[in-house]
Amino acid sequence: MTISKNLIWHNQTIRKKDRHRNNGHKSCVLWFTGLSGSGKSTLANAIDAYFFNNGYQSYVLDGDNIRHGLNKDLGFNSIDRKENIRRIGEVAKLFVDCGTIVSTAFISPFQEDRIHVRQLFEPNEFIEIYVRCPLDICADRDPKGLYKKAMNGEIQNFTGVTSPYEEPANPEIILDTSHYSVDESIQMILMFLKQKKILV
Amino acid sequence: MTISKNLIWHNQTIRKKDRHRNNGHKSCVLWFTGLSGSGKSTLANAIDAYFFNNGYQSYVLDGDNIRHGLNKDLGFNSIDRKENIRRIGEVAKLFVDCGTIVSTAFISPFQEDRIHVRQLFEPNEFIEIYVRCPLDICADRDPKGLYKKAMNGEIQNFTGVTSPYEEPANPEIILDTSHYSVDESIQMILMFLKQKKILV
Numbered sequence: 001m002t003i004s005k006n007l008i009w010h011n012q013t014i015r016k017k018d019r020h021r022n023n024g025h026k027s028c029v030l031w032f033t034g035l036s037g038s039g040k041s042t043l044a045n046a047i048d049a050y051f052f053n054n055g056y057q058s059y060v061l062d063g064d065n066i067r068h069g070l071n072k073d074l075g076f077n078s079i080d081r082k083e084n085i086r087r088i089g090e091v092a093k094l095f096v097d098c099g100t101i102v103s104t105a106f107i108s109p110f111q112e113d114r115i116h117v118r119q120l121f122e123p124n125e126f127i128e129i130y131v132r133c134p135l136d137i138c139a140d141r142d143p144k145g146l147y148k149k150a151m152n153g154e155i156q157n158f159t160g161v162t163s164p165y166e167e168p169a170n171p172e173i174i175l176d177t178s179h180y181s182v183d184e185s186i187q188m189i190l191m192f193l194k195q196k197k198i199l200v
Numbered sequence: 201m202t203i204s205k206n207l208i209w210h211n212q213t214i215r216k217k218d219r220h221r222n223n224g225h226k227s228c229v230l231w232f233t234g235l236s237g238s239g240k241s242t243l244a245n246a247i248d249a250y251f252f253n254n255g256y257q258s259y260v261l262d263g264d265n266i267r268h269g270l271n272k273d274l275g276f277n278s279i280d281r282k283e284n285i286r287r288i289g290e291v292a293k294l295f296v297d298c299g300t301i302v303s304t305a306f307i308s309p310f311q312e313d314r315i316h317v318r319q320l321f322e323p324n325e326f327i328e329i330y331v332r333c334p335l336d337i338c339a340d341r342d343p344k345g346l347y348k349k350a351m352n353g354e355i356q357n358f359t360g361v362t363s364p365y366e367e368p369a370n371p372e373i374i375l376d377t378s379h380y381s382v383d384e385s386i387q388m389i390l391m392f393l394k395q396k397k398i399l400v
Contacts, residue, residue, distance in 0.1 A: 005380065013245050014252045014260075045213050052214045052222065057257070059298040060214075069292035069320075075282075090270035091291055098259040100298065120269075 019099030023057050026198045028124065029092040030189065031105040033114060033168060034131030035160045036146055039140035039177035039185075044103035045129060046182050056199070059095055061088060062105040070157065076157050082113055090115030096125055101198070109165040114171055124196050130171040133178050135160050154164055219299030223257050229252040229292040229322065230287050230303040230389065233314060234331030234367060236346055237338035237358045239385075244303035245333060246382050247389055251301055256399070260294055261288060262305040262353050277367035282313055289317030296325055301398070309365040323397050329389065330371040335360050 020026050032040040044060045051058035052122050053113065071087055074080040077114045095102035108114055118126045138160065139147040150158035157163040173192055193199045220226050230247065232240040242334035244260045251258035274280040285308050295302035301326055308314055318326045339347040339358065357363040373392055375385045393399045 012249050015247055018252065023256075048214055049212045055222075061294070064292060065297065067292060070287060076201070088268060089289075091294065093269060094259075094291065095263060095294075096299070098295070098300065099266065105246075168228065 015090050016097050016099060023099050025056055025101070025200065026124075027057070027096045027099045027101055028193075028198050029096055029121065030101065030116070030127050030129055031092075031108070031117065032103060032129045032131050033108045033171075034103045035133060035138045035165055036107060036158075037137060037141040037143055038131040038133040039175075039182075040105040040107075040131050042182060043129075043175065043177075043185055043189075044105040048103055050186055050190070056101060057099055058101040058103065060103045060105065061092060061095075066091075066106075078157075081157075082110070085113040085117060089120050092117070093120050096121065107159050107165070108161065109159045111166040111169060114168065124198065127173065127189075127192070128168050128171040129173045129175060130168045132167075132174055132176045137178050151156055192199075213383050216297050216299060220223075225400065226324075227257070227259045227296045227301055227388060228327055228393075228398050229296055229321065230301065230329055231292075231308070231310045231314070231317065232303060232305045232329045232331050233340045234373075235333060235335060235365055236307060236358075237341040237343055238331040238333040239375075239382075240305040240307075240331050242382060243329075243375065243377075243385055243389075244305040247386050248303055256301060257299055258301040258303065259385055260303045260305065261292060263294075266291075266306075278357075283316070285310075285313040290322050291318070293320050294333055306347070307359050307365070307367045309363065310358045311366040311369060314368065315329050324398065327373065327389075327392070328368050328371040329373045329375060332367075332374055332376045337378050340392065347388070 013037060016027070032044050034040055035183070041062050044062060048058050048060045066088060070091065071084050074084050075111045085106065088104055088106060092102050092104055117166060120130065146155060146158065147161065150161040159165050173189060175188060176186065190199065216227065232244050234240055241262050244262060248260045266288060270291065271284050276285050286308065288304055288306060292302050292304055314328065318328065342348060344380050346355060346358065347361065349355045350361040359365050373389060375388060377385065390399065
């Protein structure tokens with residue numbers, strides 16, 4: 001078939017609902033929030049792998065692809081941390097508009113910032129997932145050695161040590177990773193998404 | 201089938217090449233650059249519709265979803281215009297990493313800014329498409345009434361009137377929209393993408 005014959009061009013703008021229909025599922029942001037070491041990235045990548053392996057459109061935004069790219073101009077003072085979360089929220093909105101289930105894995109410690117992001121979205125599009133884990137267990141896990149540095153004073157404004165973490169007031173999902181396995185946590189998220197008819 | 205039985209979780213991070221395999225095509229950014237009124241948005245949305253209707257993963261970044269969202273803190277002075285293009289480049293990179301063919305429709309008048317964006321990408325991922333159209337035809341089309349305002353002095357720093365447009369030195373594709381139809385232009389882009397094996 002030549003390109004010419006295969007060309008189906010309509011003077012149309014593809015909308016979010018069109019993408020949902022083509023993909024066979026709705027889109028949303030799974031906003032994982034919690035202390036460093038609580039398991040946000042592990043869960044975000046695990047559910048992304050589940051989605052990928054089951055034919056859903058999904059993606060992960062985390063420090064690896066945001067901090068060295070879009071937000072590399074931002075530091076860790078309070079203004080920059082706020083702007084960091086704002087931009088992540090706006091990028092997540094673009095992915096949701098594109099029909100993708102996007103999982104974000106950022107500490108996002110401040111309630112006000114998370115509320116601002118939630119307000120960017122339509123109902124049932126912003127799923128706040130509080131990855132709850134006691135500070136001492138997170139500090140024991142210390143996957144990046146950051147707690148050690150924070151306690152030594154090598155890192156300033158470290159959430160849980162020298163900067164507060166404000167627990168979500170009304171998260172859609174709470175996952176206690178000191179009690180539940182990754183598989184169990186993923187199943188709880190999937191149940192929620194099916195209940196809300198984001199997945200069918 | 202219960203969620204439990206359906207759960208296929210691997211401790212894996214999904215990579216760009218995995219997404220390409222699942223989608224059946226590679227990802228890239230189609231970076232449309234040219235004067236206001238040259239046809240960038242029309243072409244970007246037209247090829248997005250073609251991709252959508254033919255089962256490819258695609259998306260459009262343009263003023264509608266960027267200027268009022270991610271970049272709403274930016275104005276039109278030279279520093280902000282540079283930052284505007286930088287952020288669009290970084291967001292486009294995320295979409296390419298997600299396996300999506302992302303079309304961007306921004307004037308992006310400065311060669312230096314476009315070169316910086318190009319450097320974010322791997323070979324054959326950044327497809328610069330110069331949407332060439334004589335200034336007088338763009339000003340006649342004036343779809344948003346901006347040329348009129350610029351010539352009346354109501355808009356400052358307007359590309360082509362009071363601010364320069366630097367033509368791409370080595371764009372992958374040049375489309376003269378004063379000579380070619382939308383359909384013809386789309387076919388030229390598709391031929392390029394098949395030649396580069398981005399589409400099969």
